[in-house]
Amino acid sequence: MVKGSPTSNHLLRSGDGNDYTDLGVYQKAGGYKKLKERLQMSQDTIREEVVKANLRGRGGAGFPAGVKWGFLPKDSEKPTYLVINADEGEPGTFKDRYFLNSDPHLLLEGCILSAYAIRSNVCYIYTRGEFYDELQVIDKAIADLYEAGLLGKNILGTGYDLDIYQHPGAGSYICGEETALLESLEGKAGLPRMKPPFPAIVGLFGCPTIVNNVETIAAVPIILEMGGEKFAALGTERNGGTKLFGISGHVKKPGLYELPMGFNMKKFIYEVAGGTLDDRPLKAIIPGGSSCPMLTPDEIDIPMDFDSLKSVGSMLGTGGVIAICEPTSMIDVILRISRFYSHESCGQCTPCREGTGWLYQLIKGFKDGTARPGDIDTLYNAAEHIDGHTICALGPAAAWPVQSVVRKYRHEFEAALENGGLAETA
Amino acid sequence: MSFEFSKEMEARFTKALEKYPTEHKKAALIPALYLVQEQHGYLTIEGMKYIADRLGISASEVLNTATFYTLLRMEPHGRFHLQVCTNVSCFLRGSDDLIRLIREKCGIGPGEMSDDRRFSCEEVQCLAACGTAPVVQVNWDYHEDLSTKSFSSLLDTLQSHEISTSEGI
Numbered sequence: 397m398v399k400g401s402p403t404s405n406h407l408l409r410s411g412d413g414n415d416y417t418d419l420g421v422y423q424k425a426g427g428y429k430k431l432k433e434r435l436q437m438s439q440d441t442i443r444e445e446v447v448k449a450n451l452r453g454r455g456g457a458g459f460p461a462g463v464k465w466g467f468l469p470k471d472s473e474k475p476t477y478l479v480i481n482a483d484e485g486e487p488g489t490f491k492d493r494y495f496l497n498s499d500p501h502l503l504l505e506g507c508i509l510s511a512y513a514i515r516s517n518v519c520y521i522y523t524r525g526e527f528y529d530e531l532q533v534i535d536k537a538i539a540d541l542y543e544a545g546l547l548g549k550n551i552l553g554t555g556y557d558l559d560i561y562q563h564p565g566a567g568s569y570i571c572g573e574e575t576a577l578l579e580s581l582e583g584k585a586g587l588p589r590m591k592p593p594f595p596a597i598v599g600l601f602g603c604p605t606i607v608n609n610v611e612t613i614a615a616v617p618i619i620l621e622m623g624g625e626k627f628a629a630l631g632t633e634r635n636g637g638t639k640l641f642g643i644s645g646h647v648k649k650p651g652l653y654e655l656p657m658g659f660n661m662k663k664f665i666y667e668v669a670g671g672t673l674d675d676r677p678l679k680a681i682i683p684g685g686s687s688c689p690m691l692t693p694d695e696i697d698i699p700m701d702f703d704s705l706k707s708v709g710s711m712l713g714t715g716g717v718i719a720i721c722e723p724t725s726m727i728d729v730i731l732r733i734s735r736f737y738s739h740e741s742c743g744q745c746t747p748c749r750e751g752t753g754w755l756y757q758l759i760k761g762f763k764d765g766t767a768r769p770g771d772i773d774t775l776y777n778a779a780e781h782i783d784g785h786t787i788c789a790l791g792p793a794a795a796w797p798v799q800s801v802v803r804k805y806r807h808e809f810e811a812a813l814e815n816g817g818l819a820e821t822a
Numbered sequence: 823m824s825f826e827f828s829k830e831m832e833a834r835f836t837k838a839l840e841k842y843p844t845e846h847k848k849a850a851l852i853p854a855l856y857l858v859q860e861q862h863g864y865l866t867i868e869g870m871k872y873i874a875d876r877l878g879i880s881a882s883e884v885l886n887t888a889t890f891y892t893l894l895r896m897e898p899h900g901r902f903h904l905q906v907c908t909n910v911s912c913f914l915r916g917s918d919d920l921i922r923l924i925r926e927k928c929g930i931g932p933g934e935m936s937d938d939r940r941f942s943c944e945e946v947q948c949l950a951a952c953g954t955a956p957v958v959q960v961n962w963d964y965h966e967d968l969s970t971k972s973f974s975s976l977l978d979t980l981q982s983h984e985i986s987t988s989e990g991i
Contacts, residue, residue: 567892583851
């Protein structure tokens with residue numbers, strides 16, 4: 397996989413030949429160097445730097461991390477937990493895996509600093525079960541930290557205690573939703589909880605909890621090193637810093653790239669990623685994971701940040717861009733996506749449990765030639781009836797891409813109706 | 823057939839329990855089920871009842887969790903479990919060709935196991951390696967950036983791999 401940082405090099409530094417999974421190598425590059433000093437700063441000073449950094453949640457929702465930390469109750473008698481969401485699984489997204497297998501200590505140093513900032517003494521990293529190798533890397537990195545006195549009781553004599561534990565997932569996309577993740581961590585099926593109460597008030601084991609994405613936390617040591625304002629200035633006004641953007645599908649150089657927030661999407665596809673595969677005409681772009689509404693080629697000359705993508709009716713999501721070229725059928729594409737959401741619906745809310753199955757069946761009808769006149773509108777309406785009627789965001793995530801494809805590529809559905817299905821693609 | 827942890831699994835179970843508050847032992851359920859699976863190859867009713875007793879929860883709570891997750895299984899897999907991602911990025915890079923190749927070379931499709939139990943196949947959802955699509959996870963190992971040629975030679979290697987009796991299943 398191509399990994400590179402055409403314009404910046406803060407988060408992504410593999411490829412320089414160093415094995416950062418090794419604690420010594422990480423320390424030699426400056427890691428943990430100022431940890432003692434930072435654990436003697438006031439907790440609020442660290443939080444303020446993260447607020448100044450405009451660090452917006454890298455799991456896809458884009459909520460400002462420092463602000464989220466501020467939602468914790470001030471004088472809770474219960475313990476506070478920090479939980480790291482390493483349940484990466486949004487189709488098109490492959491950024492957190494990089495930290496987990498290539499730079500685990502950047503994440504772990506982020507965990508220590510963030511846990512300290514929110515006055516937590518226990519941190520759990522919830523890592524998806526398929527990441528077997530990554531689970532081993534993180535377990536070893538944690539063990540190395542205990543041995544070096546960088547975790548456990550009285551870290552570096554600062555009086556601060558912290559334990560970090562890794563918890564394996566077991567194959568379930570919905571557990572990337574923060575409250576489903578907490579249920580799963582408690583040993584239960586991953587059914588999202590009603591909010592409020594939000595996890596900051598009632599989270600893991602009924603205690604105040606902050607759930608943050610891997611990449612969000614990995615940015616914290618960098619923010620403290622360069623200062624929040626400087627980090628913020630790397631991005632756009634309301635979107636601080638750099639971010640890992642992935643690109644997959646029909647491009648010449650698929651891979652992971654570090655870019656400043658607000659980097660132009662067209663430039664990303666045609667310059668950074670080398671353009672489309674075999675120079676085929678671009679047909680559609682999924683901007684940040686499969687739940688984001690799709691963009692047509694004339695919509696992609698935009699900055700990649702949370703606000704710009706929202707303004708064109710889509711989302712930045714996780715920054716996992718998928719490029720789709722001619723002659724791919726959009727019906728084939730949306731069929732895969734709708735099958736995914738149908739498979740991953742937890743089944744708790746009827747509109748999602750039943751609706752995602754109907755979306756899949758209806759779309760399959762266009763492929764197989766069993767769709768009837770009127771099914772295009774039925775499909776759109778079915779999606780509309782899921783959106784906004786569920787506990788968590790999986791329902792909308794299933795509905796939006798379908799709606800965007802029906803709106804923008806309706807002619808393909810009409811052609812499939814006329815031709816009695818899709819020709820079998822080789 | 824009763825179940826109990828081997829000495830090694832018992833030690834790992836004890837270690838897993840230490841991660842969670844003593845009043846929230848149920849949090850160790852998924853790690854414990856993985857241990858049962860590693861020891862026995864898959865989850866049995868006896869294995870799940872055993873875990874229920876060890877964690878002080880009901881058997882139905884164990885079953886509720888065990889049946890929710892795709893990596894927890896109630897029946898054995900082949901020696902080489904071929905988990906082919908056919909989600910959007912892998913689809914765009916030719917994952918259907920890999921499924922076809924498995925049919926040709928191993929004689930099985932998704933959800934099936936070869937008669938000699940060497941191979942089983944499953945279509946899986948996104949493995950979070952889209953930049954190196956298409957991806958197949960064989961048991962726990964990721965194989966990325968596959969072509970029909972490289973995957974074909976991987977299947978040949980697995981086909982000729984000598985399976986010792988100690989490898990079970």
